[in-house]
Every structure is written in C-alpha cells, then in structure tokens.
Amino acid sequence: MKEKKDGSPPKGPQLNIELSEEVAEGTYSNLVMLAHSSEEFILDFIRVMPGVPKARVKSRVIVTPQHAKRLLRALADNIERFERSHGEIEEAHSQGPAIHFGMPGGEA
Numbered sequence: 001m002k003e004k005k006d007g008s009p010p011k012g013p014q015l016n017i018e019l020s021e022e023v024a025e026g027t028y029s030n031l032v033m034l035a036h037s038s039e040e041f042i043l044d045f046i047r048v049m050p051g052v053p054k055a056r057v058k059s060r061v062i063v064t065p066q067h068a069k070r071l072l073r074a075l076a077d078n079i080e081r082f083e084r085s086h087g088e089i090e091e092a093h094s095q096g097p098a099i100h101f102g103m104p105g106g107e108a
Helices: 065-086
Strands: 031-036 041-047 056-063
Touching: 041 065, 056 065
Parallel strands: none
Antiparallel strands: 031 041, 041 056
16 A cells, blocks of 8 residues: 555545464465466466475466556565665576576566
C-alpha cells in the first residue's frame, strides 16, 4: 500500500487479506526459473537438494507484466532496507549449472 506524503495510509476501500495456516508455513525454494510470454510472467520456485539429480517445482506463480514490474521494485526496495539493517548480502560465487526450460525466458 502506498503512503501519502504525510506518511498516512491512503483513504478508500480496504483489502482484507486472509492467510491460511498451511500457506503461512511457507515453501522453501533455492532456485527460481523465470519465463515469459507477451501476456504473463511465470515464476517456478524449485527446491534443489545436494546430490539429488532431480528437482521438483514446489510452486508456480503466474503474474501480469505490470505486476512483475511492481514485484521487481518491491523486492529491490526490501533488499535495500534489509542491507541497511543487516549489511550487504553477498552473492554466491558459483550458481551451479545453467538450467533452461524449453521456452524463452530469464533466470534468477
């Protein structure tokens, strides 16, 4: 939710968001594969286990291009705030082998 210049939340309809117990537990992922079409971005969250040659997509999230851009900005903002509080996040020197889907896309 975007705040007004005086720091107060905007007036208007409120969105009541429910979080089930199952979803609140979260799903661990250490690899994200991205793909896109002209209409959507697909984010596949995967858990890779050391020494196991097979990995399974644990969750797939499909968003509009506009929402993907908002997600990018929100993630960048949160990383910046995290690093101000906890120090710079060091990136791994080795990301392992490149994994590609059969469709055009990016990686993360």
